[in-house]
Amino acid sequence: MYALIDGNNFYVACERAFRPSLKGRPVIVLSNNDGCAISRSNEAKALGVAMGAPWHLVRQKLPDAGIVALSANFTLYGDMSSRLMSIAAGMGPEQEIYSIDECFIGLAGVRGDLVDRAQRLRERILQWIGIPCGIGLGATKTLAKLANHIAKSADRKPGSYPPELARVCNLAALTPADLDAVLSATDVGAVWGVGPRNAEKLRALGVATVADLVRMDPVVARMRFSVMLERTVRELQGMACIPFEDAPASKKEIACTRSFGRAVTELAPLVEAVSEFAMRAAEKLRRQNSVAAQVLTFVHTSPHKTGPQYSRAVTMPLRRPTADSAQLVNAAIRGLRAIYRPGYKMAKAGVMLLDLQPENVGQAELELGEDEPDRGNLMTTIDRLNQRYGKGTLVLASAGMAGDKRVWSMRQELRTPQYTTCWEDVPLALA
DNA sequence: TCTGGGGTCCTAGGACCC
């Protein structure tokens, strides 16, 4: 048995935990650049604000709805996430942290009434950190995900499911008849692993609900779709096919990409931006003790604008894999110079580190001289100083020194304080 | 003025090898 625990409307919930006046109001959290909605309160969903809806269109369409929009505060969400995960770990012996706001719990050996246990855990999370959660229980990860979906829907849309399934739902505890009723009332697109494309294709084949998908022959699923869908069907039928990952696997590629606050045409600010992205990516790379053998750099104009479009990417191989910021930044800038064309209004750029390998499994080679010096200690020291004294304490000068005044910086006009990670922002309790 | 960022896996086709 597995549980899936996840925070409802997580980013909005984090904001509400520190600003209770936001409760009951339509609230949305915006993507970088205050671009589109990436988290919506139930009230905002009820107003019809879609996931990913551009904020400027929402504002234009619903000027009087009283929507509160906030810039994303990922520092806050990351910290709230680790608090959520430590409490959620109490549900069972194994935990797989699946995303910033959800984790699977392996329940092998847990005795007693699982629904009761889940309800008490949910109450604890709500009381300790103020985040409302939904908890789904099922025999496989896909079934636990589905149960979680039902728990949240029953909570948000009364009448969609029997009320006793709201907030905590254990699919394994239903009678076959009740289970069939619930699965027949659930759209096939709600299943984990069935995206919009495959949902459409399935409906065309007469597979419209989860109940239909459960009855599908896995062999047919494989032939007409892929092994992915076959696995999903088998999981729905109760056969565990998706391994439980209790230790996070190291990344196979690491990216840092950003849309700019305003279009950038000149080379110089692009060099700054790409330097910074490569530095950030290099930090993440060192955090997982890996080295990269290739660096990909890309720039492109905005596909939403008229005018000449340009989009190119280039991969630069490194002579030997490295985690040294200076070498990675160098490669990224060489890539940028190779693909840069003057005259285009670039909207976005990014750097990806590819072909990652563990730092201690290097390929031995002849020393040919003229090597870049090994600066592992320097990098470790820079990372420690930045961790201790804050991001940006030590940077490579090619990333520019003007801080937020850089022309390419993203817009974040509606950001809330870093309540839990910055001394100046810690809320005061007045006696 | 204005549309995010960061990942994973699968598949098909081409190049290449013996």
Add this chain to the structure above:
DNA sequence: TCTGGGGTCCTAGGACCC
């Protein structure tokens, strides 16, 4: 008249996830 079999690696594109 007639032209094999078996395999790997790489890349691009698609689909999915949050």
